[in-house]
Amino acid sequence: MEKFLDLRKLDGAALFSLRKRVVRLKEKGYSGKDIARRLRIRENRVSEIWQAWLEAGIEGLRPGAAGRKAGESALIPPAAERDIRRTMIARTPDLLKMPYSLWTRQIACDFIRREYGIRLPLRSMTNYFRKWGFACVAPAKSESFLGAPEFRRFMEEGFPAIVRRAASENVGIYWFSETWIPKELRQEGKGQEVSGQKSDGHESGKSARRIRMVAAVTARGTARFTFVEGRLSQEKCIALMGRLIRYADRKVFFIAADTKAFRGKKTMAWLKGREDSIEVFYYPAPRR
Numbered sequence: 001m002e003k004f005l006d007l008r009k010l011d012g013a014a015l016f017s018l019r020k021r022v023v024r025l026k027e028k029g030y031s032g033k034d035i036a037r038r039l040r041i042r043e044n045r046v047s048e049i050w051q052a053w054l055e056a057g058i059e060g061l062r063p064g065a066a067g068r069k070a071g072e073s074a075l076i077p078p079a080a081e082r083d084i085r086r087t088m089i090a091r092t093p094d095l096l097k098m099p100y101s102l103w104t105r106q107i108a109c110d111f112i113r114r115e116y117g118i119r120l121p122l123r124s125m126t127n128y129f130r131k132w133g134f135a136c137v138a139p140a141k142s143e144s145f146l147g148a149p150e151f152r153r154f155m156e157e158g159f160p161a162i163v164r165r166a167a168s169e170n171v172g173i174y175w176f177s178e179t180w181i182p183k184e185l186r187q188e189g190k191g192q193e194v195s196g197q198k199s200d201g202h203e204s205g206k207s208a209r210r211i212r213m214v215a216a217v218t219a220r221g222t223a224r225f226t227f228v229e230g231r232l233s234q235e236k237c238i239a240l241m242g243r244l245i246r247y248a249d250r251k252v253f254f255i256a257a258d259t260k261a262f263r264g265k266k267t268m269a270w271l272k273g274r275e276d277s278i279e280v281f282y283y284p285a286p287r288r
């Protein structure tokens with residue numbers, strides 16, 4: 001029979017440290033079951049710690065931190081919260097008469113202040129993004145990618161040259177990243193368009209209603225993102241890259257997996273002639 005840590009016997013500093021480890025592992029993509037096994041705590045404790053982080057950030061992890069009932073003392077009223085996240089999934093900022101083509105934390109804050117009169121600090125916006133499942137990690141920061149030999153080889157042999165070129169040419173580096181939106185949020189948004197685009201009619205089954213967040217992420221974790229429905233097609237990749245460079249103040253180096261979506265004929269034809277605005281680099285696609 002597996003022995004679990006008795007969290008009641010940990011002092012405040014040790015308990016705080018443990019909770020932060022749970023959050024770090026969760027953000028790296030580990031499942032609750034994997035984290036529980038690694039840290040020798042019960043899986044339901046992992047869920048409780050993660051929920052406390054989503055609700056209150058670092059303060060929710062401190063021993064003795066008071067919890068709150070759902071919606072109590074929230075910065076955004078629950079009804080407005082639902083409307084905001086549905087709007088972000090269904091529309092890009094430019095469709096809401098804002099001079100931007102992709103969402104960021106700051107742009108979301110600006111939209112909320114304009115529409116609801118609520119001023120949010122960026123840290124609070126980050127907590128809401130986590131709560132809503134709006135979180136993408138650059139492959140260079142993901143343990144699941146770094147654990148693959150082919151990707152590590154790219155980071156050791158190919159990536160340093162990209163960084164040197166970017167520095168010498170004053171170019172911004174972005175990584176493609178994606179994540180599925182949680183099931184409960186998909187159900188809440190049922191029947192709506194996604195990012196102003198209707199389904200192309202070629203998708204069926206479970207994938208047709210699945211919504212994913214697609215993002216261009218910097219090494220520091222700044223994400224510019226939108227949402228797409230179903231499979232990741234060449235057209236959707238082109239739309240993301242087009243929006244990324246639309247308001248860019250300098251050329252972009254975009255790093256993505258070597259897949260048909262980014263290497264297909266349509267994508268390559270779109271990239272041709274845009275070399276002054278964007279250049280795509282490829283790492284070996286992860287094995288399924």
